[in-house]
Amino acid sequence: MKKTSEMESLTADIIVSEYESLYRMAYTYVHNESDAMDIVQESACKAITKCHTVKPQYVKTWLYRITINTAIDLIRKNKKEVIGIEDYEYGSEDSYRDFDTLDALNVLSPREKQVVILRFFEDLKLSEIAEILNENLNSVKSLLYRSLKKLKVELSEGESYHGK
Known part of the structure; x- marks a missing residue:
């Protein structure tokens, strides 16, 4: 006991x-x-x-x-x-403040989103992410790389669309 x-x-x-x-x-x-x-x-x-x-x-x-x-x-x-981003509660006390980035996460699959959130929002090591997701380390690295490429494309399209 x-x-x-x-x-x-x-x-x-x-x-x-x-x-x-x-x-x-x-x-x-x-x-x-x-x-x-x-x-x-x-x-x-x-x-x-x-x-x-x-x-x-x-x-x-x-x-x-x-x-x-x-x-x-x-x-x-x-x-x-x-x-989507239009349904966020803007008055809430949340530490995720970059709404463009949050909105861009919607282009990712659930698995891709998990890896990005755990790595960059929660600052976990890749080995910890692999344990959490029950994946091998190389799969997590590959998934993170692909996810970041998707996010980069999404965010750069958003900048050109909004004339930034």
Whole structure:
């Protein structure tokens, strides 16, 4: 029992330290503050309940994976797709401020979007991203490279379109 208690404590500590990152991750999927908070809360409950099934060194990446899956499940449950920039809540306190970049993320597939968000918005290492997505490192590198090329094209087209 002591082992379970220690894992619950470790998991709770990681949840607290990563809460803002997990919230931002969830928000990029649902674009709604309330839903993002619900996702993080549900993910935290799942993690604490099942933490005894994971090795301590993998708790952080496992928690990100739970959050991603919970966000995707909510989207499926509500039968809605990720919404466009016109539906963002501009009055919200969110640290993602570059709306052109956020809008450009919509050209990416869900997998591509995950890699870009984890790498640049959450500042995770490629090896951590590979663990979270259960992919090999070279696949993650390749996916990130392709995603960045797509984003560059999208953002440069947007600049010429808006006359910047």
